[in-house]
Each structure stands twice: as C-alpha cells, then as structure tokens.
Amino acid sequence: MRRPIGPLEFTRRTWVRLWLLVVFVFLYAPIVVLVAFSFNQSRRNIVWTGFTTDWYGRALNNASLIEAFVNSIVIALISTVFSVIIGGLLALGLYRFRFPGKPVLDGASALPIVIPEICMGVALLVFYARVGWPTGLPWPLNLSSVIIGHIVFSFPFVAVVVRARMEGFDRSLEEASKDLGASEWQTFWNVTLPYMKTGLIAGALLAMTLSLDDFVITFFTSGPDTITFPVKIYSMVRQSVTPEVNAASTILILFTVALTIIALRLQKPSEGIG
Amino acid sequence: MAKNGVPIVRFENIHKSFGSFKAVDGVSLDVPNNSFFALLGPSGCGKTTLLRMLAGFEHPTSGRILIDGEDMAGVPPNRRPVNMVFQSYAVFPHMNVRENVGYGLKVSGVPRSEIEPRVEEAIEMVKLGPFADRKPDKLSGGQRQRVALARALVKKPKLLLLDEPLSALDKKLREDMQLELVRLQQEVGISFVIVTHDQDEALSMADLIAVMNKGKVLQVAPPWDLYEEPNCRFVADFIGEMNLFESRMISAENGQARLDVKGVGLVDVPWDYPATTDVALAVRPEKMRLYREEPELGWVRLPGKVAQVAYFGDNSQVFVETEQTGRVAVLRYNQSRSREEPYRAGTQCWVAFEPSDGIVLTD
Numbered sequence: 001m002r003r004p005i006g007p008l009e010f011t012r013r014t015w016v017r018l019w020l021l022v023v024f025v026f027l028y029a030p031i032v033v034l035v036a037f038s039f040n041q042s043r044r045n046i047v048w049t050g051f052t053t054d055w056y057g058r059a060l061n062n063a064s065l066i067e068a069f070v071n072s073i074v075i076a077l078i079s080t081v082f083s084v085i086i087g088g089l090l091a092l093g094l095y096r097f098r099f100p101g102k103p104v105l106d107g108a109s110a111l112p113i114v115i116p117e118i119c120m121g122v123a124l125l126v127f128y129a130r131v132g133w134p135t136g137l138p139w140p141l142n143l144s145s146v147i148i149g150h151i152v153f154s155f156p157f158v159a160v161v162v163r164a165r166m167e168g169f170d171r172s173l174e175e176a177s178k179d180l181g182a183s184e185w186q187t188f189w190n191v192t193l194p195y196m197k198t199g200l201i202a203g204a205l206l207a208m209t210l211s212l213d214d215f216v217i218t219f220f221t222s223g224p225d226t227i228t229f230p231v232k233i234y235s236m237v238r239q240s241v242t243p244e245v246n247a248a249s250t251i252l253i254l255f256t257v258a259l260t261i262i263a264l265r266l267q268k269p270s271e272g273i274g
Numbered sequence: 275m276a277k278n279g280v281p282i283v284r285f286e287n288i289h290k291s292f293g294s295f296k297a298v299d300g301v302s303l304d305v306p307n308n309s310f311f312a313l314l315g316p317s318g319c320g321k322t323t324l325l326r327m328l329a330g331f332e333h334p335t336s337g338r339i340l341i342d343g344e345d346m347a348g349v350p351p352n353r354r355p356v357n358m359v360f361q362s363y364a365v366f367p368h369m370n371v372r373e374n375v376g377y378g379l380k381v382s383g384v385p386r387s388e389i390e391p392r393v394e395e396a397i398e399m400v401k402l403g404p405f406a407d408r409k410p411d412k413l414s415g416g417q418r419q420r421v422a423l424a425r426a427l428v429k430k431p432k433l434l435l436l437d438e439p440l441s442a443l444d445k446k447l448r449e450d451m452q453l454e455l456v457r458l459q460q461e462v463g464i465s466f467v468i469v470t471h472d473q474d475e476a477l478s479m480a481d482l483i484a485v486m487n488k489g490k491v492l493q494v495a496p497p498w499d500l501y502e503e504p505n506c507r508f509v510a511d512f513i514g515e516m517n518l519f520e521s522r523m524i525s526a527e528n529g530q531a532r533l534d535v536k537g538v539g540l541v542d543v544p545w546d547y548p549a550t551t552d553v554a555l556a557v558r559p560e561k562m563r564l565y566r567e568e569p570e571l572g573w574v575r576l577p578g579k580v581a582q583v584a585y586f587g588d589n590s591q592v593f594v595e596t597e598q599t600g601r602v603a604v605l606r607y608n609q610s611r612s613r614e615e616p617y618r619a620g621t622q623c624w625v626a627f628e629p630s631d632g633i634v635l636t637d
Contacts, residue, residue, distance in 0.1 A: 173366060195368070
C-alpha cells in the first residue's frame with residue numbers, strides 16, 4: 001500500500017516534480033549548452049562534430065585574453081580589500097552608534113545596490129570626465145578608475161552581510177571584555193572582530209564575485225588598454241562565437257561558482273561561533 | 275587586600291536619570307567587607323543600574339561611588355578593581371574555557387608564566403577541570419556560568435558583581451549554584467554583590483539584603499530581620515507572603531499598643547515606638563492556624579470558609595474567605611500522607627493567630 005501524500009510533501013506530487021524539472025531546464029540549459037560546446041571540435045557553435053579540449057588550450061594561450069584575466073583578478077582583489085574595509089566599518093558604525101540622520105545614512109548606503117548599473121556606469125563616466133581623471137598611467141594604476149567603480153557598488157553588499165551577522169551579537173561580550181581589563185582596541189581586536197570575521201569573509205567573496213563578472217560599469221569606466229575579462233569576451237563574441245569563448249566563459253563560471261559556494265558555507269552559523 | 279574599617283562599596287546619594295525616567299533616586303548605601311550582599315527588587319527598580327554603575331558601564335547623574343575608599347568618578351570599567359558575572363554569562367564563543375578564563379590576565383599584561391597556574395587554579399575552583407579545552411557551545415548553561423565565575427575571580431577583584439546569575443538555570447541547578455556561590459564567597463574572602471528579583475535566592479545566600487523599589491532603597495537588613503521585621507508594606511509584601519489587616523492605633527504605652535483592626539476589633543500588640551494613627555497589622559501565612567471549631571485561645575479568631583487550596587507537596591496554601599476581613603492566606607504543612615484533607619474548598623473553619631506574631635507597619 002502506498003502511503004497517502006501528506007499536506008507538506010510537495011515533492012511527492014507528480015505535477016510539482018514536472019514543474020521543478022521545467023524550472024531547472026529553463027535555468028540551466030543555456031549554461032549546460034555553453035559548457036558542452038566548449039568541448040566541440042567544430043569552429044561553429046551549431047553542430048556537434050566531436051570531443052576536444054583544444055579550445056581550452058587556445059584560450060589559455062591567447063595573450064590578450066590572459067592579460068584581461070589578470071586585469072580582472074587584480075581589480076577584484078584590490079576592490080575587495082577596500083570594499084571589506086569600508087563596508088565593515090559602515091556596518092559596525094551603523095550597528096554600534098545612534099546618531100542623528102542614521103536612517104538616512106542607512107538607506108543611502110544601500111543605494112548602490114538598487115541603482116541600475118547602467119546609470120551608475122554613466123554617472124562614473126561623466127564624473128571621471130568632469131574631474132579629469134588621469135588616463136594613460138602605467139599598469140596597474142591605469143586600473144584605478146575601474147577599481148573605484150567596483151568599490152562603489154560592492155561595499156554596500158559587504159555592509160549588508162556584516163550587519164546581518166552583527167544582529168546576533170551579544171553586546172555584553174564587549175562589556176565583559178572591558179570589565180576584564182581590556183581597552184577599547186583590545187576589545188575590538190579580540191572580541192568584536194572575531195565575531196565579525198565570518199561576515200567579513202562572506203562579504204569579501206561576494207564583492208569579489210561581483211567584481212569579477214561585472215561588465216556594465218567596467219565597460220563605461222575602462223580605457224582602451226584596461227580590458228577586463230568580461231569586456232574581452234564581449235569583444236570576442238562580436239566577431240564570432242567560437243568555442244574558445246565558450247571555454248573562457250566556462251573557466252569564469254567555475255571560478256565564480258567556487259567563490260559563491262565558499263561564501264554560502266561561511267554564512268552558515270559555524271560551530272563555536274554565534 | 276581591602277582596607278580595614280572602610281566599607282568596600284559606598285554609594286553617596288546616587289541619582290541616575292535616563293531622560294525623564296529616574297532609575298535610581300537618592301541611594302546611599304554601604305556594602306561591608308567580605309559580605310554576600312543582595313540587591314533585591316522587582317524589575318525596573320534600579321538594582322541593575324546600581325550594579326552597572328559599580329562596574330563602570332553607567333555613570334551616576336549625581337552622587338559619588340567609592341570602592342574601597344576610592345572615588346570611581348571617571349574611572350573606566352577596565353581600570354576598576356571589580357569584575358562582573360553577566361546575566362547572559364557573556365562567555366566568549368570563539369575561545370575555549372581556558373582561553374576565556376585567561377583572557378582578563380592576558381589583556382592586563384600579566385606575564386605568561388603567571389597566567390597558566392592562575393587559570394588552572396581558577397578552573398579547579400569552579401570544578402571545570404575536565405572541560406578546560408571545550409568551546410562554550412559544548413557546555414551546559416551551568417558550566418558556562420562557572421566559566422563566567424572563574425573568568426571574573428581569576429583577576430582577584432576586590433569585589434565580584436553578579437547580575438541575576440541564576441535566572442537562566444533550572445530550579446535544581448539553581449539551588450546547587452546558590453550553595454556553590456556561598457562556598458566560593460567564603461573561600462575567596464571578597465564581597466559579592468548580587469542583583470536578583472528572586473526573594474528565596476536573596477534570603478538563602480545573602481548576609482545582607484537591600485530591598486529596592488522605584489529607584490529607592492527601602493530597607494537594608496539581614497535575611498531574618500527582613501522577613502520577620504519588615505519596615506514597610508512593600509518589603510513585607512515583596513518578601514514572602516503576607517496578610518495585611520488595616521488598623522487604627524488607639525493608644526500606645528508600656529511597650530504595648532492597642533489597635534482597632536478593621537472588621538476584627540481591639541487587639542493588643544507589642545509596640546516600643548510613639549503612637550501613630552493609621553497602621554497595618556501584618557501576619558505571615560505560616561503564623562496562622564486553621565481550626566474546624568472555634569478554638570478556646572486568647573488569640574485573634576476569624577470564622578470563614580475555605581475558598582481555594584494551592585498544593586505544593588510539602589505544604590499547602592489555604593485561602594480562607596473570612597466574614598470580617600475578606601480573603602486570608604494560611605500555610606499548612608502536609609505532615610501526614612493521609613488523603614483525607616480536612617480543609618477543602620467550601621469547608622467551614624476558623625483562622626487564628628497570636629497577636630504578638632503580627633507586625634505593625636506604619637507605612
């Protein structure tokens with residue numbers, strides 16, 4: 001005898017299962033095709049002619065692609081460091097202090113999350129033109145305009161993640177630390193920061209992922225000789241979509257997925273903390 | 275070591291306001307050396323604020339706080355010779371027991387060679403030896419409490435502050451910890467100041483209890499005095515149960531006062547003070563007796579009917595609706611296993627008490 005389906009056992013209903021399948025196909029079919037055709041022997045992305053890993057070799061030997069990749073990594077690393085510092089301090093300040101205009105600052109600091117990227121890109125472009133931001137600087141200083149743009153849109157994400165973490169913080173931990181003889185600084189370093197740590201790491205990985213695959217803002221703020229990985233792929237696609245582009249994209253997907261998984265893991269309440 | 279003759283804590287006319295709310299309203303209080311001192315009162319009475327002022331987390335709006343004779347104005351929490359056990363224990367979650375206990379010594383710059391033996395000694399003192407390498411999330415509530423105690427005591431403070439330390443523990447564990455705290459206080463020989471709203475806790479642990487209400491200290495006395503000789507209605511009612519009979523004092527002379535107890539009549543009680551007018555005669559439920567028939571005693575006797583019985587196992591609280599003065603609570607010890615409870619709801623009975631067991635309260 002089959003057990004009757006309980007009220008909350010949604011996944012045992014056939015139509016729910018079918019619906020789930022459709023959703024997953026819709027979400028992931030394009031990516032699966034992209035990855036599959038990166039192993040296609042044919043130059044064209046239409047017919048499957050045989051398996052090869054040559055395109056990965058081609059992609060990794062393409063000097064301008066590698067240069068773009070290195071640029072992307074450097075931009076991501078530097079903007080992440082600054083985003084974590086600015087976002088972490090913002091979160092701490094908003095958590096800790098009460099001051100006039102706090103709700104305004106709270107709302108304003110989240111604005112870069114909701115402003116359409118295209119607007120942000122145009123705004124930054126206009127801003128750099130207006131202040132006469134120097135161009136043609138030696139590497140890596142020529143990346144500065146892109147890095148600043150990336151910091152602007154990623155630090156609010158760090159702040160959001162860290163604030164969520166701080167909501168569960170027991171303030172008497174700080175009082176206990178001071179009561180036991182620690183100064184403000186010792187308290188921050190030994191008690192508050194270790195608690196913030198998982199939030200900071202998760203925020204950092206988020207900022208890094210956002211920076212690595214950002215196209216719109218980078219497109220508006222980068223000069224001709226500061227191509228990043230997503231921008232480079234875009235220019236390659238404009239000529240023709242070869243499996244080399246598929247291979248390069250697959251590498252980027254793997255990279256960002258790995259970072260996201262680590263970020264999600266760290267956001268879970270880990271043992272010993274919280 | 276604390277200085278001789280100086281109380282370890284002296285509050286001098288302390289006021290503390292949060293906006294328009296007066297949390298502490300003119301408190302002057304001494305905590306003697308080597309004592310177990312309880313601040314007792316309902317929530318919002320200002321007891322925790324007083325404690326936090328001792329620790330340095332709050333500052334009095336006016337008045338002075340002296341710890342061991344030294345004015346604490348402007349001294350930050352990390353420079354005060356006191357340590358605190360927090361209500362939430364505030365055990366550092368990312369450190370194990372040993373690191374938690376050693377934290378205060380480390381940040382104060384105590385040499386490493388000295389830290390280790392002191393930490394081990396403190397861990398032994400609270401019997402946490404087998405758990406020294408565990409993180410707090412692998413400890414029970416009672417064990418975390420012990421970590422908080424060891425962490426505070428290892429700093430050898432002149433004064434230990436405890437903020438509702440037992441409120442999160444279950445009844446059995448709470449009773450064990452009460453005995454444990456008293457043992458620790460005698461062992462380390464410093465004053466403990468404990469904040470509690472639990473009168474049983476205060477009565478069983480403290481040598482001296484200050485009862486607070488609405489920011490004021492109403493009475494400071496040892497447990498017996500507080501229970502048997504409360505100085506006002508609030509204290510009488512807050513500590514234990516109390517039956518209050520509104521009365522008028524008619525005369526007072528030769529250590530006796532004659533009261534006209536409302537609904538009862540004239541009662542003579544011991545009274546060594548000048549005569550006043552409106553008073554209350556207060557009688558504890560365990561000082562009252564129940565009888566089936568009118569007893570032939572020279573006591574105050576009130577006929578009535580049992581309205582309700584609250585059974586606690588070792589005793590029962592019997593509420594009698596009397597004809598003259600309304601509801602009266604009487605404590606009966608259940609000294610027999612007999613199921614034949616003679617006083618059930620609806621039973622006609624008599625309540626009697628000896629006038630000298632009553633307390634005359636003037637305000």
